Each structure stands twice: as C-alpha cells, then as structure tokens.
Amino acid sequence: MARKKSSNESGQTEAGPLRRAPMREFSRSLPMSLLRAREAVMRQFRPSLRNHGLTEQQWRILRALSAVDEIEVTELAHVAFLLGPSLSRILRDLEARQLIERKAAETDARRAVVSISAKGLKLIEAVAPTSEAIYAEITRRYGARKLAELQEMLGALEAGLAGMNSADEAELEADE
Amino acid sequence: MARKKSSNESGQTEAGPLRRAPMREFSRSLPMSLLRAREAVMRQFRPSLRNHGLTEQQWRILRALSAVDEIEVTELAHVAFLLGPSLSRILRDLEARQLIERKAAETDARRAVVSISAKGLKLIEAVAPTSEAIYAEITRRYGARKLAELQEMLGALEAGLAGMNSADEAELEADE
DNA sequence: GGGAGATGATTAACATGTTAAGTAGATTTC
DNA sequence: GAAATCTACTTAACATGTTAATCATCTCCC
Structure with a gap:
C-alpha cells in the first residue's frame, strides 16, 4: 500500500546503496542546524504577528x-538586519499604512529619516503582550541560563x- | 541640529528621550541572534556556490x-527543509538544467521520485572541495568541540x- | 566651481519563503 | 462502485532575500 518510507530522518538506509560517502551528514551541518532552530522559534511567533497583519x-x-x-534608513537596515532593497519596499508599505513617517535629513538630502507613528506604536502595544508571553514560554522551556549561553x-x-570573507573569494577560480 | 547619529549600535542614547522602555534589547533577541549567526555562516559559502551557478x-x-x-519529493522537502512550493519550483529548474531526474512512483502515480543525474554528481564534486575547506576553516576558528556543543x-x-504550537494551533496527530 | 568619484536610497530582476487554492490520483464510505 | 474525502504535489499570489543597476546628492580635488 504505497509503503511510504516512514519518517526516516536521512532516508539513506532504505533507499538502496549509497552513491558516495556522504560529505557530512547533511542535516547536521551547521547551516541546517541554525536554520531549523530559527524556524522552530519563528514558528511560535508568526501566527500572532499574522493576526495583526504583520510579517x-x-x-x-x-x-x-x-x-x-528617529533613525536613518541605513542604520535601520543595520539594526533590523535587512538589506537595503528589502527595507526600501517594506518602508514604502509601512508608510502607506501610516505606521511610520519619513522625512529627508536636514544636512544631507540623500538620507531619509524614519520614525514610528502613533498608529504604529499602538500596533506595537497590541502585539507586544503576546510576543512577550511566547518569548517567556520559550525561555521557560529551554532555561534562561542555557538560553543566555x-x-x-x-x-x-x-x-x-x-573577518573571514576576504580570504576565499580571490582563491576561487573565476575563469573569465 | 539633527546631526548624524554616528554608528551607535542601538542609537537610543543619542536619539533623545525614549518613547518607551525597550521590550527587550531588540538586537539581542533569540531570533535575531540565530539569524545573524546563520547569515555569518552562509556568507562564507554563497560566493563559492554562486561561482558554480547554484543558490x-x-x-x-x-x-x-x-x-x-532516489527519494520522493515530500521526503526530500523534509530532509532539505524546504516548503513544498519552493521545492516544486527548484526541482523544475534543476530538471531543466538536467542536474536531476524525475519519474513517477510505481505504486502511486501522485508521488514523484527524484534522483541526481551524472551531471549533477559532477557538479557536486566540483563544489564539494571548496565547500569542505570553508567548513573546515569555520570549524578551526570556532573550535570543533564548541561547534559540536x-x-x-x-x-x-x-x-x-x-510541541509548543499545539497550545493554540491544531493538534496534528493526537486526535482529529 | 565644476567634473570625477563616493555615498544613500531606490528600482530592477530573479530566486525563495509563505499561505491559499487548484489538480490529479488514491482511499474511504456507504 | 461512485461520491466524498484525503493525499501529493503544483500553481498562484504576495512578501522578502540577493545582486546589479540606477538616480540623486555629496565630497573631494584640481
């Protein structure tokens, strides 16, 4: 009956002979561990945010x-850890929803200065309690000390x- | 004077009176820590992957x-930690580039079975050494023991x- | 003070994340 | 054994990630 392969983690023991030695048990690589951990955390917050129309x-x-x-756009990108283009789009939307306000910097017309609006603050206050409760529950489950560690x-x-970035980019063959 | 706020991390000490007590030093929240850590890691790998035309x-x-x-699509989604729609698109592209092969499962025509092609294996072999070297360097910098921990x-x-989402969402398998 | 280059922000183009809806094939139910 | 239901994808629609290009200003330097 369709004998689904069960929920075997790697799936390799049932799938026949290996083509090659696995470089590293793929699902245990550092990027995957970080990705899964973050997703496990964010999964807790997303429904609440969504209920308030926020990503x-x-x-x-x-x-x-x-x-x-108030804060300049570039610094906001740094703090919120977003790339410029993403931030640009999101600010446009948040401004249209009147959750933020934007003005040009006085000393430099290239720079934009952003601030949250009263409506935005109100939204924050509506979301914060649930968000805090979820964070508290995560902390409780995992342990405050362990979390800090x-x-x-x-x-x-x-x-x-x-400082690791510069080392490998030149080493890779570009072949142009 | 609205002078530029320098590159102050949080920007709050110079920005005038706080509108409210910060709920939690935002940049130190768990999701942000995980996001930044993962990005720091992936930043090392992306250039190499990009050189080989891979995301x-x-x-x-x-x-x-x-x-x-070979592996079924659903299980592949689980292993590679991708949502169905993302996987669908990527498989379509990888198939067009002849890096993978796809066929219908024999026992169930709904299921698709995917496998890597010879060309795909060749690509893997081309990327793997650099990828392994980067991983080794990360391990060396951070410490193998600490990394495992x-x-x-x-x-x-x-x-x-x-099991935390069962509180307000749905109970997936317990009952129905 | 004007042109070359640097900088801040946006736009463009493509790939993925995320949720909802759709489709074809399997399973259940009566 | 046919309709209802479920299942495994796939498409659709929108938001973001990522890199490159563009645009407007600003700075530097002659």
Whole structure:
C-alpha cells in the first residue's frame, strides 16, 4: 500500500546503496542546524504577528523604530538586519499604512529619516503582550541560563567569522 | 541640529528621550541572534556556490540527493527543509538544467521520485572541495568541540519547541 | 566651481519563503 | 462502485532575500 518510507530522518538506509560517502551528514551541518532552530522559534511567533497583519520583517522594523526617536534608513537596515532593497519596499508599505513617517535629513538630502507613528506604536502595544508571553514560554522551556549561553555562543560564532570573507573569494577560480 | 547619529549600535542614547522602555534589547533577541549567526555562516559559502551557478537551496537539494539513490519529493522537502512550493519550483529548474531526474512512483502515480543525474554528481564534486575547506576553516576558528556543543544546543532548542504550537494551533496527530 | 568619484536610497530582476487554492490520483464510505 | 474525502504535489499570489543597476546628492580635488 504505497509503503511510504516512514519518517526516516536521512532516508539513506532504505533507499538502496549509497552513491558516495556522504560529505557530512547533511542535516547536521551547521547551516541546517541554525536554520531549523530559527524556524522552530519563528514558528511560535508568526501566527500572532499574522493576526495583526504583520510579517516578521515588518515587526522587526517597528520594534527597532519603537526604541528610538528617529533613525536613518541605513542604520535601520543595520539594526533590523535587512538589506537595503528589502527595507526600501517594506518602508514604502509601512508608510502607506501610516505606521511610520519619513522625512529627508536636514544636512544631507540623500538620507531619509524614519520614525514610528502613533498608529504604529499602538500596533506595537497590541502585539507586544503576546510576543512577550511566547518569548517567556520559550525561555521557560529551554532555561534562561542555557538560553543566555546559547546566545553567547551564537555571538562568538558571528564574531569569529567576521573577518573571514576576504580570504576565499580571490582563491576561487573565476575563469573569465 | 539633527546631526548624524554616528554608528551607535542601538542609537537610543543619542536619539533623545525614549518613547518607551525597550521590550527587550531588540538586537539581542533569540531570533535575531540565530539569524545573524546563520547569515555569518552562509556568507562564507554563497560566493563559492554562486561561482558554480547554484543558490543555497539548490545546493541543499543536490547535497541531499547525492546521499541517496532516489527519494520522493515530500521526503526530500523534509530532509532539505524546504516548503513544498519552493521545492516544486527548484526541482523544475534543476530538471531543466538536467542536474536531476524525475519519474513517477510505481505504486502511486501522485508521488514523484527524484534522483541526481551524472551531471549533477559532477557538479557536486566540483563544489564539494571548496565547500569542505570553508567548513573546515569555520570549524578551526570556532573550535570543533564548541561547534559540536553549539549544534547540540540548537538541536535541544528545536526539540524543546516541537510541541509548543499545539497550545493554540491544531493538534496534528493526537486526535482529529 | 565644476567634473570625477563616493555615498544613500531606490528600482530592477530573479530566486525563495509563505499561505491559499487548484489538480490529479488514491482511499474511504456507504 | 461512485461520491466524498484525503493525499501529493503544483500553481498562484504576495512578501522578502540577493545582486546589479540606477538616480540623486555629496565630497573631494584640481
């Protein structure tokens, strides 16, 4: 009866002979571990955000804006960890929904200064309690101390890889 | 003077009076930590993949396929941690590039069975050395032991949050 | 003070994430 | 054994990720 392959993690033991030795048990690679962990966390928040008509990134932006009086777009991109083009689109939408306000910087007409609106603050206040409750439950389940330790290790990973970029790009054959 | 706020991390100390107490230092939230850590890692791999005309997700799929003889689409989605629609599109493209092959399952015409082609394997072999070297360098910088510990903690986080959505969403398998 | 280059932001183009709807084939139910 | 239902994808529609190109300003330097 269709004998579905069950929910075998890797699927390789039932699938016949291996073509090659697996380079690294794929699902245990660092990028996959990070991806799955983050998805497990975000899965908790998304329904609540969605109920308020917000995506994860829109929420990040409003959160960041709620902590300052105003901020320039480039710095907002840095804080909310979004690329310029994504931020541009989202700001356009949030401005159309009147959740934020935008004006040109006085000293430099290229720069735009963004701030959250009263309506935006109201939305934040509506979402925050649920969001905080979810975060508290995650902390409770995982353990506050362990969570802090995890974040420290993540920060160390990020910092340790910071200067690694320049080394490999030149090494790769470009063949032009 | 609305002077430029320099590159202050949070931007709040110079930005004037806070509108509210920050709920949680935003950039230190767990989702942000995970996002930044993963991005720091992927930033190392993307240039190499790009040189071979592959995106991160396409590489995940080929990697997963290279470890098995063949696999059904649903299980591939699970292993490569991709949603169905994304996988559908990517498989269509990879098939057009003749990097994979697809056929219908014998026992169930709804199911599709996917396998990597010789050309796909060749591509894997071309990318793997650089990829392995980058992974080795990351491991060296961070420490093999610490890396294993981090992955264990990430796994524990994922596992700990597994049953948490049943609180307000749906109970998938318990009853119906 | 004007042109070359740098910078901040947006737009373009393509790939993926995410949810909803659609389709074809299988399973159940009466 | 045919309709109702379920299942495995696939498409559709919209939002974001990612890189390149564009546009407007700004800075530097002669």
